[in-house]
Amino acid sequence: MNNESAPTQExxxxxxxxxxxxxxxxxxxxxxxxxxxxxATWRTLSVLSTFGPMRLGELAKQxxxxxxxxxxxxxxxxxxxxxxxxADVDDARAWQIALAPKGVKALGEWRxxxxxxxxxxxxxxxxxxxxxxxxxxxxxxxxxxxxASDVVRAA
Amino acid sequence: MNNESAPTQExxxxxxxxxxxxxxxxxxxxxxxxxxxxxATWRTLSVLSTFGPMRLGELAKQxxxxxxxxxxxxxxxxxxxxxxxxADVDDARAWQIALAPKGVKALGEWRxxxxxxxxxxxxxxxxxxxxxxxxxxxxxxxxxxxxASDVVRAA
DNA sequence: TATCTTACATAGCTCAGCTATGTATCGGTC
DNA sequence: GACCGATACATAGCTGAGCTATGTAAGATA
Numbered sequence: 001m002n003n004e005s006a007p008t009q010e011x012x013x014x015x016x017x018x019x020x021x022x023x024x025x026x027x028x029x030x031x032x033x034x035x036x037x038x039x040a041t042w043r044t045l046s047v048l049s050t051f052g053p054m055r056l057g058e059l060a061k062q063x064x065x066x067x068x069x070x071x072x073x074x075x076x077x078x079x080x081x082x083x084x085x086x087a088d089v090d091d092a093r094a095w096q097i098a099l100a101p102k103g104v105k106a107l108g109e110w111r112x113x114x115x116x117x118x119x120x121x122x123x124x125x126x127x128x129x130x131x132x133x134x135x136x137x138x139x140x141x142x143x144x145x146x147x148a149s150d151v152v153r154a155a
Numbered sequence: 156m157n158n159e160s161a162p163t164q165e166x167x168x169x170x171x172x173x174x175x176x177x178x179x180x181x182x183x184x185x186x187x188x189x190x191x192x193x194x195a196t197w198r199t200l201s202v203l204s205t206f207g208p209m210r211l212g213e214l215a216k217q218x219x220x221x222x223x224x225x226x227x228x229x230x231x232x233x234x235x236x237x238x239x240x241x242a243d244v245d246d247a248r249a250w251q252i253a254l255a256p257k258g259v260k261a262l263g264e265w266r267x268x269x270x271x272x273x274x275x276x277x278x279x280x281x282x283x284x285x286x287x288x289x290x291x292x293x294x295x296x297x298x299x300x301x302x303a304s305d306v307v308r309a310a
Numbered sequence: 311t312a313t314c315t316t317a318c319a320t321a322g323c324t325c326a327g328c329t330a331t332g333t334a335t336c337g338g339t340c
Numbered sequence: 341g342a343c344c345g346a347t348a349c350a351t352a353g354c355t356g357a358g359c360t361a362t363g364t365a366a367g368a369t370a
Binding site for chain 3: 210226250
């Protein structure tokens with residue numbers, strides 16, 4: 001049926017499994033932490049934390065939401081003072097969105113809450129298994145971070 | 156504080172990273188497939204496919220939604236004829252929910268759509284990397300499938 | 311058979327994210 | 341330097357998922 005590298009059918013199964021299981025994981029996380037802030041908001045802060053300040057439109061693409069949705073998210077974050085809006089010197093239409101100190105703190109606390117909530121489920125794993133998950137997460141990052149080449153497709 | 160296996164701080168970071176990146180993945184999937192059916196519905200069908208028929212309440216716990224939400228989902232699935240409701244012979248209050256042939260078909264088609272939509276992102280991965288993700292998915296399944304012992308916590 | 315508990319259904323709410331559209335600015339052309 | 345299509349963000353309004361609170365009917369137990 002196959003020689004040795006991943007055939008399409010298996011890849012489909014793997015990816016749909018991945019989506020299913022991670023959906024479950026995020027539901028567990030959402031309920032366990034009694035989270036009120038939306039996932040997209042945390043995604044947005046994570047993106048800013050990883051990549052540094054960027055324009056609202058860019059942020060929308062990275063966080064995989066539409067631009068109007070990002071406008072709302074940024075407005076909320078601004079009220080919380082978790083981000084700062086910096087006027088773009090080159091383009092009066094645009095803003096640079098930057099993580100503010102309060103945002104850094106909030107992101108850290110969220111990560112801790114999440115960790116505490118989920119850690120019990122992973123108690124039985126040994127070091128190698130954790131390592132496997134860790135490498136998988138890195139790979140997923142590489143595959144889903146928006147690069148210049150693949151921004152568009154859905155946009 | 157810790158000897159050598161995963162310290163708490165790193166585990167927190169890993170898990171929150173995992174949640175972030177997989178949220179992004181599910182958003183990509185949702186937008187790429189133009190999906191109208193809710194994630195919870197697919198989760199429900201996946202659970203039925205994996206574990207076989209079960210009661211509505213059990214299904215709610217496995218899919219990590221509340222019971223009223225599952226009542227709605229099952230009602231929708233019933234109209235689509237993707238599941239069958241089988242009266243429980245031992246308990247007239249309860250139903251066994253079973254995957255119907257149309258549901259099996261729909262689930263397969265969803266997996267294929269998802270695979271097609273996401274596969275391009277994973278084109279660059281080699282066999283070993285796919286294998287890593289695959290093992291991670293298995294581990295996540297083990298950690299998030301509801302067992303008798305840990306059903307409750309959030310419920 | 312009276313009562314407590316359990317399994318599912320119903321009602322109504324909130325909020326995230328969408329589409330469609332508006333407004334202001336940029337870049338190029340005449 | 342005035343016009344015009346393209347671009348960046350804002351606003352309006354809608355849909356739908358999932359929640360809490362509560363109702364109804366059937367089991368379990370005394």
